[in-house]
Amino acid sequence: MIVAAIRKDVWLLLRDRGALISLFALPIVFILAFGSMFKFGDGDHQPRVIPISYPAGSELGRKIQRAIDGTLGVAASYVPSDAEVRARVVSEAALAGIIVPADFDPAHGRRIELVLDLAGPIQIRGPLEGVLTGAVMRALAPVDLGALPAMVDVRSPPGLAQPLPEASGFQISVPGNAVLFGFFIALTTAMSFVGERRTGTWRRLLAAPVSRSAALLATLVPYYLVGLAQLGFLFGIGAGLFGMRVAGSLPALVVLSMCVSLCAVSLGLLFAAIATTEKQLGGVGSVMLLVMGLVGGCMFPRVAMPAFMKSIGLAVPHGWALDGYFDILVRQGTTIADVLPNIGALLAFAVGFLVIGLWRFRFDA
């Protein structure tokens, strides 16, 4: 009996592509993605390159460079100008850089500058700051650390907006999860379409004197509003309970959220056009949304991902949404204009999803 039951369930499982993917393929995707993300270097045993500038012939500069080279996971690379160090950090070509001034004199405020994006995710910024400050201190040793003024200034280079003072981890975890779960409204939307088709309420709708576009909107609009309410709720809880703050403009947060919700229900229409059963959606659809969230940086910041992963993050709307939210929540003075590229990208994704969705949608299936 048990054998027969096992056989039956294996047959059923083999027929259920969604379940197979989530049971077997999904963990592999996550193992690969997380594995390559957490690797500190860019390739195999490749350390993160830290650009360093110092006056030609500076003994201190060379000592710091050697100290960094001797530190696991990072390697220093001499660049001829301070501007070049800052430019590399601004362009995200490097996570951090070191500038040793010609007149290094900590007692009079001429300190070594550690250049990094203070608005970057704390998971990345924290360890880097520790590692690089440590390397500088070793180069300066032996000195009586307690008796001396601070040796290192940590600064964002000009070109990157200043973060809120004391940004908490919620500045990152709230938008990350808001985007991840905000996009799950796509699944709810698609389930609703497929469910209406299965029960026959869709038939009733088509027999009623409403146009086909109105029939679609009758499902899309309610879920769009639910999606907005969900984002509002999550950011509201984040601000009210967890002390999340909005560094940029509130209208920008609202407009970006409207675009996220629009993009999500459009993806829902696309899912509904492709899927035929709710089971299929629950399997394949939820896996797709998780993977999109993962590569989009909802679970692990994209800044620290290898270049390849970083670029595919922008192939999903999640990456654009999250970048926009980070700027609005963490960087002071962020306006709608600053997140226009993100808004544009989300709208473009929405239009793409709608066009393919409408093309594939079967009204009378």
Add this chain to the structure above:
Amino acid sequence: MTDAVLSLRGVGKDYGKRTAVGTIDLEVRRGEIFGLLGPNGAGKTTTISIACGVIAPTRGTVEIGGIALATAPRQAKQKLGLVPQDLAIYEELSATQNLRYFGALYGLRGAVLAERIAWALGAVGLAERAAEPVKQYSGGMKRRCNLAAGLLHRPELVILDEPTVGVDPQSRNHIFDTIRALRRDHGMTVVYVSHYMEEVEALCDRVAIVDRGAIVALGTIEELVAAHAGKGFELELAGDAAAARAAATAHGAVSGDGAVLRLVPTGALAPAIAAIEATGARITSLTSRGTNLEAAFLALTGHALRDGGP
């Protein structure tokens, strides 16, 4: 043309190479209860789905109350109420919540909507439990709720697709009474789709018999019985039944299996019997097959209606 509430002209539907409905011509007259009778898979639901504008026909045109569905779908649909074959209601919502939504689809609002909901719930006998979620209803109550949702806008024409499937006799009688009252009190025209012979016999003025995507006969029940029943015979055979069956084919429509052979002769019966006996098979009994709709159906389609049934 005169007082047709629904006319289908040359209507058909293909799914890829498969033809679900061939070519159907049909006129339903104002004030009648019209039956669409046929076995499962005959194409009944496909036909009425085209009539309601739910699916687009491969060929043909539809008019509802004189309005072409293809050119003025909104006006045409406003005249029509559909009660789908499936329980097309939201099980998590109450009957009232369901009806509020479905009424709004027909432009009903406010006091009018409230009044129509009260009326429809009363008509199907659900007024007392209207606030409960539909999923707590019995099968029969769900069916009645399904019916009520198609009536709110008082359509000229109601199309009911197998409205009694999975229903207890009491609910079924209730549904029948409701349908008769709709015609009597509100002058509605009804198209009743079913694969139950006795329902159509009990309820309908005229009947179209549908088989394999085509209308094989259309008329009042009396007309159909007079024209097609009573011509069939059932023979019991001894000996080589297969050979007898082959011989009989030349003389009419043959059905039945094993030792039972059903025959609707094209001409006289005697030559058919002679041909059967010439094969060496013996006819052990011969009966004329009744004069009811069932016999007419058998004679027309060469097979019984019921393939499982209730």
